Amino acid sequence: MARRPDLVGLTVLAMLSVRASHPYELHRFIVDTHKDYVTGLPRSLYHAVEKLAGDELIVAVETTKEGRRPERTVYEITDEGRKELSTRLRSLLQSAGGDRRAFTAAVSLIGCLPVPEALNALRARAASVRGQITAMDGHVAALRDSGLPELLMIEVDYERTLSQAELSWMDGLIARLEKGELSWQGTLTRELMEKALE
Numbered sequence: 001m002a003r004r005p006d007l008v009g010l011t012v013l014a015m016l017s018v019r020a021s022h023p024y025e026l027h028r029f030i031v032d033t034h035k036d037y038v039t040g041l042p043r044s045l046y047h048a049v050e051k052l053a054g055d056e057l058i059v060a061v062e063t064t065k066e067g068r069r070p071e072r073t074v075y076e077i078t079d080e081g082r083k084e085l086s087t088r089l090r091s092l093l094q095s096a097g098g099d100r101r102a103f104t105a106a107v108s109l110i111g112c113l114p115v116p117e118a119l120n121a122l123r124a125r126a127a128s129v130r131g132q133i134t135a136m137d138g139h140v141a142a143l144r145d146s147g148l149p150e151l152l153m154i155e156v157d158y159e160r161t162l163s164q165a166e167l168s169w170m171d172g173l174i175a176r177l178e179k180g181e182l183s184w185q186g187t188l189t190r191e192l193m194e195k196a197l198e
Contacts (some may be wrong), residue, residue: 006088007102012049014112021110023049027045030063035109052081056080059083060074061076089106089109089121115184132163133164136160164191
């Protein structure tokens with residue numbers, strides 16, 4: 001069985017690629033920006049930070065204490081962490097698997113990739129989804145020809161409809177990126193992150 005992607009760790013890397021932060025600030029950002037694919041907060045966040053630090057993808061840079069509040073350790077992403085973030089994001093964007101939650105997470109963090117890399121990953125996924133739709137159409141036609149009642153194939157129609165909707169959405173996003181209607185400078189910026197928290 002394939003391992004599920006670490007969406008919490010991916011989100012931590014993405015946020016730390018913008019600015020150094022402590023876990024409480026990361027938690028607040030995740031909640032305030034409705035990154036609903038991140039589950040198990042706050043425990044899952046602290047676990048992800050610990051694992052990323054152990055893998056040397058992030059590093060503690062300072063520990064602060066204000067008044068009676070507990071100590072807060074501020075982390076920043078390492079160069080290896082930036083490479084890992086790009087690799088994970090590209091993989092999730094271009095892999096047309098059955099995990100729509102992982103694709104939602106990747107789309108929500110797409111600004112961490114340069115626009116050309118994001119476009120290439122989306123084009124690869126769109127091509128794969130087109131192939132899946134063609135295969136489903138062939139499968140349904142063969143089942144109909146065999147006399148199988150439509151009711152027993154309804155789930156294939158459902159999956160095809162979802163795939164077609166995803167493809168239509170991706171085609172629209174790709175067109176907007178190609179025309180420059182939606183763009184960003186290299187990666188998410190501190191200003192965008194701070195605006196989300198206003």
